[in-house]
Amino acid sequence: MAKKKYSIKKIAEDLGISVTTISFVLNGKAEENRISPAMIEKVKRHVKKIGYQPNQLAKSLRTGKSNLIVFMVEDISNPFFANIAKLIEDEASKLNYKIIYCSTNNDPDKTMSMINLFGNLQADGFIITPPNGLDVNFVKELCEEQAPIILFDRYLPEVDCSHVVIANYEGTKLGLNHLIDSGFHKIGFITLDSDQSQMHDRLEAYQDLCANHSMTAKILKIPFYAFKSGEESNLINNFLDENPELDAIFFATNYLAIRGIKLLKDRGVIIPNDLAVMAFDDNDFFQFSTPSISSIVQPKSAIATQLIELMFQTLETDIDQRKPVKVELPVSLNIRSSTKNCN
Amino acid sequence: MAKKKYSIKKIAEDLGISVTTISFVLNGKAEENRISPAMIEKVKRHVKKIGYQPNQLAKSLRTGKSNLIVFMVEDISNPFFANIAKLIEDEASKLNYKIIYCSTNNDPDKTMSMINLFGNLQADGFIITPPNGLDVNFVKELCEEQAPIILFDRYLPEVDCSHVVIANYEGTKLGLNHLIDSGFHKIGFITLDSDQSQMHDRLEAYQDLCANHSMTAKILKIPFYAFKSGEESNLINNFLDENPELDAIFFATNYLAIRGIKLLKDRGVIIPNDLAVMAFDDNDFFQFSTPSISSIVQPKSAIATQLIELMFQTLETDIDQRKPVKVELPVSLNIRSSTKNCN
């Protein structure tokens, strides 16, 4: 009693009618093709009875539309991306779209080969956190000629492509100003050594602020590989040793902050008495940590909503009418214990 | 200069040969079909030059194989699942498989309709954390007649289906015994009110242990909806008020523990002096929390490896030769500060 795989052809035989009729009924095109109500009813009933569902591959092959959206993030196990992924998936499934996701691991070659791969799967759209070094022309061509691409989290300054990012510059300023307003005036900045736009903007905000307040910029750039291999602690230790005058540290990402705070505790540093701490991008850990950590919060659900709305809006627009849409969402400040001035 | 979409047919025309020849070359079947080396070279060169890649939809439609594996978890934004997802994706992409993921949200109806949906996409296999109430017959039929299914994290006792789970019973015993060995003898157990196998096994371990040590079982079962809506704090508060004699709490999941620890701190409870704490399933937070929290650690990468190996092994086996494979992986104990007896 192996379950028969129904095809539209088989149904046509069963019912003694043509496949065309069935296809019309199934796709809501029965009326406009003058299929009689009796026939519509007959088809619908039978289809329901046997639980037939059309083969999506054949459908996609014919229509050129796969209802698949590729979601490529740096790393899905990063809670920020996982959260966005979930929100996007929920929205997409309402519209009968499926999400294929994959991690770029910040590898531009892997990313390109993935895009090619999914392109052959006739993916309808791409949402991507572009890794450093992604070939600009490659993205350009895709943007112009193929499936819509929306970059997020960061953008590529050289490419005129739709994107959804947050106000990294203003957000960093917001956080730094809060530190200054709280009486911290010797702020160190720990970031990744990265060219990506979001990191660039955060750093720039810090540098501008230093210039405006006649502060000496104290910057530590941690290479990506050093972070991956856990070697960042030496770098941070050196940085702290060389700059004992600092009264606050701004971490440019939450994962840097998590490692950094652990290290500070190991060094016996009392937060915020010895050193105030603030991080860009919130994290569950910051809320529950002792002391709790102040952070700049990205509006996750707004990001997800924007991404998916922009995607569907683009998909609905004729390919030659499409224009890049660039969205920058505001961030907010979550003030907790780690920036409370106790002196 | 819109990029031409190449098809095998177009290449055949360009080269003045048949599509069959090209297909043979592309699929490594040239030799066995006596295509001359010169011809093979000619085709390969041209294909490479124009960067042609076959349409996967058409290929899948013809071969019945999509190279797509569906990964359905309760919630991708749970770090445990996100981590496994990443590991699986890495393995799968090595073998040219793609992962489609989606969240069940523990909704059996959504899960079934998703499975149907992806079934029509000709997904080659399913890896699923089955939600409570998932129709047993539905899964049974699928297991027997369709794409291979591997359950993980929990299994359905009524269904004879492949699964990869961890030793929940032994793991819980391990944790509880550590508490007892450390001198805690009045251990409360806080869990979700759930029928899922993993929760059931954890609870059973606690009950057996109580019986063996003549301990009175003190159990709090938090309904899922209460947790979702944040109402669990009242329940936990009541539980603590009613059982002031407790000297340790075992949380059956990490997210229960995270909420619970926050609440304990709010009540002014000192961990572990007033109350020792242990959690099932590790979490970054436990490592960085003050005090750090002891936990039972699931072997994530072993789980991922098993899942993907089992999946490919099953896919390679003839459908009538397949037998359910049931894997139970051991867990380990991560002893931290929250179970240190200070008295």
Next chain:
DNA sequence: TAATATAGCTAAAAGCATTTAGCTTTGGAT
């Protein structure tokens, strides 16, 4: 020289759905 084997390639079917163009039948108008 005729029959046969082999090398080298291809035509056409199949996989499943959508969609265009067109074929019957019926009813109404003239």
Next chain:
DNA sequence: ATCCAAAGCTAAATGCTTTTAGCTATATTA
């Protein structure tokens, strides 16, 4: 009685690939 329009349905092409069965030369054998 004849013609036309509309109603109601369908044949066949199409999307792109894989794969079976088979065709045509050339080479080998008897």
